[in-house]
Amino acid sequence: MRLWLRSMLLALAASLALPAALAQPVRTGIVTFLSGPAAGPFGVPARNAAELMAEMLNAGSVPAPYATKGFGGNPIELVIIDEAGGPQKQVAEFRNLAQRVDLVIGYISSGDCLAIAPVAEELKKLTVLFDCGTPRIFEDASYKYVFRTGGTATMDNVSAAMYLLEKHPNVKSIAGINQNYAWGQDSWTDFEAAMKALRPTIEVKTSQMTKLMAGQFGAEISTLLASGADVIHSSFWGGDLEGLVLQGAPRGLFSKHVVVLSAGEPAITRLGTKIPEGTIIGARGPFGPFAPDTPLARWFKGAYQDRYQVAPNYAAYKMATALLGVKAAYEKAQAGGAQRPTQEQIIAAFENLTFEGPGGQVRMALGKGHQAVMDVAVGTVKHVGGELQIVDIKRYPADKMNPPEGVKSEAWIKSGFKSR
Numbered sequence: 218m219r220l221w222l223r224s225m226l227l228a229l230a231a232s233l234a235l236p237a238a239l240a241q242p243v244r245t246g247i248v249t250f251l252s253g254p255a256a257g258p259f260g261v262p263a264r265n266a267a268e269l270m271a272e273m274l275n276a277g278s279v280p281a282p283y284a285t286k287g288f289g290g291n292p293i294e295l296v297i298i299d300e301a302g303g304p305q306k307q308v309a310e311f312r313n314l315a316q317r318v319d320l321v322i323g324y325i326s327s328g329d330c331l332a333i334a335p336v337a338e339e340l341k342k343l344t345v346l347f348d349c350g351t352p353r354i355f356e357d358a359s360y361k362y363v364f365r366t367g368g369t370a371t372m373d374n375v376s377a378a379m380y381l382l383e384k385h386p387n388v389k390s391i392a393g394i395n396q397n398y399a400w401g402q403d404s405w406t407d408f409e410a411a412m413k414a415l416r417p418t419i420e421v422k423t424s425q426m427t428k429l430m431a432g433q434f435g436a437e438i439s440t441l442l443a444s445g446a447d448v449i450h451s452s453f454w455g456g457d458l459e460g461l462v463l464q465g466a467p468r469g470l471f472s473k474h475v476v477v478l479s480a481g482e483p484a485i486t487r488l489g490t491k492i493p494e495g496t497i498i499g500a501r502g503p504f505g506p507f508a509p510d511t512p513l514a515r516w517f518k519g520a521y522q523d524r525y526q527v528a529p530n531y532a533a534y535k536m537a538t539a540l541l542g543v544k545a546a547y548e549k550a551q552a553g554g555a556q557r558p559t560q561e562q563i564i565a566a567f568e569n570l571t572f573e574g575p576g577g578q579v580r581m582a583l584g585k586g587h588q589a590v591m592d593v594a595v596g597t598v599k600h601v602g603g604e605l606q607i608v609d610i611k612r613y614p615a616d617k618m619n620p621p622e623g624v625k626s627e628a629w630i631k632s633g634f635k636s637r
Contacts (some may be wrong), residue, residue, distance in 0.1 A: 241557065242294035243287065245271075245543075246314045248307070248323025249536070249635065251299040254430050258455045258483040259325050259348070259532040265525055266533035267322070270540045270553065271295050273520065279342040279541075282515050288547040290565035291557065300325060317516035319560075322539045325532070327399040334363045343560050347539035348532060350480075351399045352407075352626040355584030361538075362560075364567055364587045366542040366579060367535045370404045370452070371573035371626040372593045372618035373479045373499050375634070378411035380595040381497060385475055390420040391528055392474075396457060397426035397593055403567035404452035410630040422446040432460050438470055441486060446559075451475045451481075458484050463466060466493050482506070483530040489605050496598040498607060503576040504531035504608045506571055519573035538574035542581075545572035580615065583622055589614040 222516055247267045250260025251296065253585075271293040273279050277286040287293050296318050298310055307329045314321060316330050320343040324330045330349035334359070337344035344363050350370035354363070382388060391412055395401035405424055412419045422444035425437040438461075441449055451468065458481060465471060469495035478484070482500035484492065501509050505528065508514040519535055521529040529537075546567035550558035559565075568586035574578050582590045592615050596607035620629030630637070 237400075239293050240287075242292045243320070243547075244294050244296060244318040245293050246315070246318040246321040246323065247297045247536075248300050248310070248321065249297070249532075250301055250325055251297070253301040254455045255299070255325055258458075258487075258530070260300065262347070262483075262530050262533040263325070263536040264522065266529060266536040267295060267540065268520060269524055270537050271362070274540070274544065280502060280512050283440065283541060284546065285515075287554070288544050289551040289558075295522055298323070298447045300329060301412075305413065305630075306329050308332050308336050311466060312335055312340065316387075320345065320543065320563075320626060322347055322536070322543065326347050327403070328352075330354055330365075330398060331399065334358065334360055335365050337442050341560075342603075343564060345539050348501075348535050349548060351403050353399070353403070353522050355588040356625045357496070359585060360587060361564065364542075364581065364589075366539045366581075366589045368502055368589060368591050368593065368615075368619065369626065369629070370400065370479075370501075371407050371620070372402055372590075372613075372615075373387075373452075373501055373561060374407035375411045375497055375611045375618050376595050377450070377477050377497065377594045378408055378415055379613065381412075381475065382415055383611070384497070384597065384609065386448070388416070388419070388447045390422050390444075390446045391448045391450060392422040392424065392436070392441055392444045393450045394425040394427065394441060394461065395450075396429045397579050400427055401426065401429075401452055405450065406630045407595070407626060408450045408477075410481065410627060414630050414633050427457070432456055432462055434461055438465050438468055439440050440475065441465075441470060442468065447459060447475060448477060450477045452479045452481065454480055454483065459488060462488055462492055464604050466491070471496060480531075483532065483616070485605055485607075486527060486530065490600045492605060494598055498598060499593070499594060499595050502531060502532045502535070503594045503612065504534035506513050507596065507610060507612070508534065509577045511573075511575075511577065513579075514575045534574070538576060541566070541574055541578060542570070542572055546570055578615075582615075583619065591617045594631075 346365040350368035481498040548560040549566035596610035
């Protein structure tokens, strides 16, 4: 009897310990700017969101459909890496990181994403790009191990062009000031092409391409003012965006032209009403003041503000979206019966996945199921009671702002946005 009782107790103890033994941490690499000019507007908010989301997911405190703990009951353990240093350095960092983690979520810079994607494929490491905007990732190549849970710069600039002409139907000419690297070049290319597709008679006065983080734009502002363009487009961010606003506004750049800041939302908190009224602003998707009124969106904004005493910007929303996308894929893979699904099973579950994020529905609809599409929203700056507000917000559906599968953005825009 004693032997029987002892064996029963041991079996019971083993059964009770089984879930804990199976619940092993999912080591998740997070790569975002922690230093350099992109840290303030993007990198640190993204890191903050990653830490908040990991803590809340591990506690089971995120609203439905994400109320289960961690990734399918397995705790999330973050390994955070600084994205600063350029593509060559990031490739070396990635090779080291890939040996230490189960998956990687990261990258703000378009140049870094373009460099990392083929290396992730070479190393067969599940890698989720959460922010970088260049459409070239999945339009110029095909990947098995790489996903992107945010939209491309194409939707930012197509929606900005449509919104501009709806608000200002008499526009006859445009000019641009953008940073001279992949992000700025792609943004201007898409905006210019979208304007020409929507209004073939549009005149392009000048395109100013500046050195990244130049900071001083006196000569370029003079050229823009002299151009006589009705509209100035810029995809500037960080210190360059602040410099453009603070240097351009006193000289009349914003009063003499309609200014479109296709990714201007992160500057709202820092600049406030220094951003002149009438400026058209985007947030790289339905984020920040453009987020939908859903329980998940309200929860995320409230939890982030409570923790960091500032509203989350689009970089924070996009990091949260990436983590929720991984969770949704992980738990879909678990539905096949594996408590700890393999990387192959997670990838299969991630492809063509539709899930809910704090910015609304995310569909992995392009890049053979590896590239997300989302709705996008654009609005106009207004000063109300000494504070900046975004008004006249218009939301554009994802399927109208992105090319169909297998069609490059540039060709889609030039075709007049044909669905096929």
